Amino acid sequence: MSTSPADASSPPVLNIANVLTVVRLLLVPVFLVVLFVDDGHSVAWRLVAAGVFAVAAITDRLDGQLARSRGLVTDFGAVADPIADKALTGAAWIGLSLLELMPWWVTIVIIGREVAVTLLRFWVIRHGVIAASRGGKAKTFVQSLAIGLYVLPLDELLGPSATLTGLRWAVLGLALVLTVVTGVDYVVRAVKLRRAARRAVHDEVP
Numbered sequence: 001m002s003t004s005p006a007d008a009s010s011p012p013v014l015n016i017a018n019v020l021t022v023v024r025l026l027l028v029p030v031f032l033v034v035l036f037v038d039d040g041h042s043v044a045w046r047l048v049a050a051g052v053f054a055v056a057a058i059t060d061r062l063d064g065q066l067a068r069s070r071g072l073v074t075d076f077g078a079v080a081d082p083i084a085d086k087a088l089t090g091a092a093w094i095g096l097s098l099l100e101l102m103p104w105w106v107t108i109v110i111i112g113r114e115v116a117v118t119l120l121r122f123w124v125i126r127h128g129v130i131a132a133s134r135g136g137k138a139k140t141f142v143q144s145l146a147i148g149l150y151v152l153p154l155d156e157l158l159g160p161s162a163t164l165t166g167l168r169w170a171v172l173g174l175a176l177v178l179t180v181v182t183g184v185d186y187v188v189r190a191v192k193l194r195r196a197a198r199r200a201v202h203d204e205v206p
Contacts, residue, residue, distance in 0.1 A: 011073065012074075013074050015070075015074070016070075017063040017070070020066070021059070021077060021084050022080070023059055024056045024059045024085070025080075025083075025084045025087060030052055031049055031056065031088070031091060031092070034048045034052060035049040035092075035095050035099070035151065036098075036099070043153045043157065046152065047153065049151055050148055053088070053147060053151060057144045060085050063077070063081060083118065085140065086114045086118060089110075093106070093107040093110055094107060096147070096150050096151065106172065110175070110176070113183040117183060120190045123190065123194075124193050124194055133182065136185075136186070138178055139178035139179055139182045142174050142175040142178055143175045143179065145171055146172045146175045149167065149172075150172075
């Protein structure tokens, strides 16, 4: 079977960007295990959990940068990267709610949005990949920051304070706003992509 030039120049699935994505997926259960040690009451293990989450969050930024800068963008990465991202943050939101460190309604709103966007990705994947917007990147960063503020045992280390509580809620509120707004934006872009694809097919019909 002959190989087309496009196929020959396609990056391999096994590349550093995709490896980092898989590593992030593997860190999800590790994060949950250390977060739940001593029912989340261990200061030391909460610090470890925060460290694991931070490493996983950093791989989310690195894999995308490497994929784009080195021409390592693959179909596997386009699908696996957002799944790994949502698995990590989803596990964190659920874990924090189970430990009663995060209200369940916050977790439901955020995870509901992420599930909906993931389903939309599969809905439009054959028509193209919708690139992450600046708002989407900001949403991911602020969500990760909010998670870090709740995973870190700051009350135990610094003592409870109105300032700390206010900071947490301010960052969490911003994360919620960005989550909803970027979710709506993604729906609009997905619908436009589908319509554009249908028009292109209709125009090709003799």
